[in-house]
Amino acid sequence: MKKRMGPGLLLLIFLLLAYMAMARRETxxxxxxxxxxxxxxxxxxxxNRYCNLMMLRRNMTVSSCKELNSFVHGVLAGVVAICSSEGTWHHGNFYYSNSPFPVTDCQTTGASLWPRCIYRGAVSHKRICVACTNEQPVHYALPSVCSGP
Structure with missing residues (x-):
């Protein structure tokens, strides 16, 4: 007797393949x-709740718990402008924002073991440092990379 895959399993396989294809094309x-x-x-x-929700939603707990991540709150154009008119060159392709942004820093707790990633969040208002390519931010720099301008 031949077994058939149910519609739920087919949908899950389709979504997984679509996610994998999308992830490969991400610039x-x-x-x-x-x-x-x-x-x-x-x-x-x-x-804390924000970090736990966002790290999951943004696919940063898929194969491991990303240890540290920062979310910048604001208008995308304002973040992009750091790479040109709203940023000050620091070194290499790193630029500091001229103005502070609200930022939520998410750090794994000692209890974080994949697949159950648990985060602690901290909100601050600070200037940020990003690496830019073609006037677009491509990397959020840790303070150790861009120590004070």
């Missing part, structure tokens, strides 16, 4: 947006 700028920019005006006010 460095698109990856930066997915991992570091949150333009929504109604983000979760509890930073």
């Amino acid at each position: 460095p700028y698109e990856k930066f947006q997915r991992q570091h920019v949150d333009t929504s005006r109604s983000w979760e006010p509890d930073p």
